[in-house]
């Protein structure tokens with residue numbers, strides 16, 4: 001099939017390269033000329049394991065990129081993988097979706113055949129029907145359901161394992177109104193479904209939109225619940241990881257997303273929980289559990305710093321921060337827990353020296369106002385430090401050992417259950 005994908009960021013590039021790999025002919029449309037040039041040169045514009053190989057293999061053949069929306073006319077279906085950031089109050093900002101839909105509509109105005117537009121971005125219930133479709137209608141002069149059709153296909157991939165997750169999902173969700181839309185989506189995903197154990201969920205547009213928020217909201221709340229329980233554990237000198245391992249044996253609970261600690265960051269859980277809370281409020285419902293999930297998450301960094309305060313005054317002291325990315329395996333620093341930790345340390349007068357295996361540069365670019373010293377290794381960060389705080393669960397931190405001997409005082413606060421307890425360090429776990 002001929003598929004176009006508008007937006008070539010984490011999701012758009014991954015989906016494009018994977019669909020090309022599954023045998024489709026794919027065109028990426030992006031406003032960023034550097035991204036377009038990178039793809040056409042056979043290079044991935046983003047860092048995801050396996051993605052560079054796929055782009056290199058298919059670019060110039062069944063994968064290409066352009067800034068010209070007219071290219072969508074040569075395709076049967078267009079996925080919109082555009083950003084859906086937050087407004088200041090947490091509500092979803094649909095400006096990119098509206099702009100992309102308008103450009104797409106202008107291009108479709110001159111297409112005679114039917115076209116399917118699929119919203120891939122995470123959008124609150126009603127957005128596809130009430131915002132995206134009308135924007136296309138206005139720009140194309142066509143009517144949704146006649147000249148073009150709309151569908152919604154949420155994405156569940158994780159950063160760091162995006163290619164693997166896209167190609168081997170547990171479910172694919174098709175939200176639509178007409179049987180023809182399910183059929184077209186079925187054709188796009190047929191090679192993927194054939195090669196994986198994915199369940200196909202055919203549902204309505206709003207249900208598909210909500211399934212994405214329910215999925216992320218549930219996982220975010222699960223982490224916050226184990227953090228809440230973990231905080232109780234800490235008060236009673238109980239190891240929350242032993243408790244989690246035991247409750248995980250109940251398959252109604254399951255073992256995933258039970259790692260307590262500093263909580264969730266990243267480009268999605270914080271944005272999506274706030275967006276669905278704001279949308280619910282707007283509709284007249286205050287969702288207390290999701291609100292509490294956010295509150296618990298916001299409190300975890302301060303709880304860790306409170307444990308530090310009980311043991312040391314770090315004013316004027318060097319403190320090592322281990323990890324800057326929001327989770328291991330990525331250089332993404334959006335909403336990373338490193339920010340409240342570093343800010344809290346600096347409020348206490350500490351001189352922060354930070355180390356991350358891959359995210360130092362992106363952290364420095366993303367947070368120009370945060371001034372810290374960057375170290376080239378964990379050992380360098382630890383040298384002479386009064387205390388160390390583990391923020392990200394990078395595997396290499398689990399292997400640290402004699403490096404702690406170079407600290408001024410070997411006080412180690414672990415926010416991720418990643419540092420090995422050893423003789424010679426004063427080890428403090430956040431929930432264990």
Ligand SMILES: NC(=O)C1=CN([C@@H]2O[C@H](COP(=O)(O)OP(=O)(O)OC[C@H]3O[C@@H](n4cnc5c(N)ncnc54)[C@H](O)[C@@H]3O)[C@@H](O)[C@H]2O)C=CC1
Pocket residue numbers: 006007008009010011012029030031032035081082083084096099100103120121122123155156157158159267268
């Ligand atoms: N990053 C992730 O792991 C996941 C993200 N999502 C959702 O997918 C959506 C996209 O997210 P990302 O790929 O992370 O965003 P991103 O920010 O990495 O990429 C968006 C791309 O859209 C381009 N763009 C902006 N305006 C445009 C326009 N008018 N026309 C054409 N291109 C335009 C940008 O240049 C950029 O390359 C969001 O709704 C997000 O919540 C869903 C699942 C996973």
Ligand SMILES: O=C(O)[C@H]1O[C@H](OP(=O)(O)OP(=O)(O)OC[C@H]2O[C@@H](n3ccc(=O)[nH]c3=O)[C@H](O)[C@@H]2O)[C@H](O)[C@@H](O)[C@@H]1O
Pocket residue numbers: 122155156157158159160216219223256257258259260261262263264265266267268269326327
């Ligand atoms: O909508 C999205 O963009 C994506 O959001 C998350 O993916 P991602 O943000 O890449 O990362 P996760 O692996 O889910 O981790 C999110 C955060 O939760 C934290 N976490 C995760 C698991 C856990 O047990 N404990 C915990 O604190 C991680 O450290 C990280 O900060 C979801 O897992 C994806 O399914 C979804 O598609």
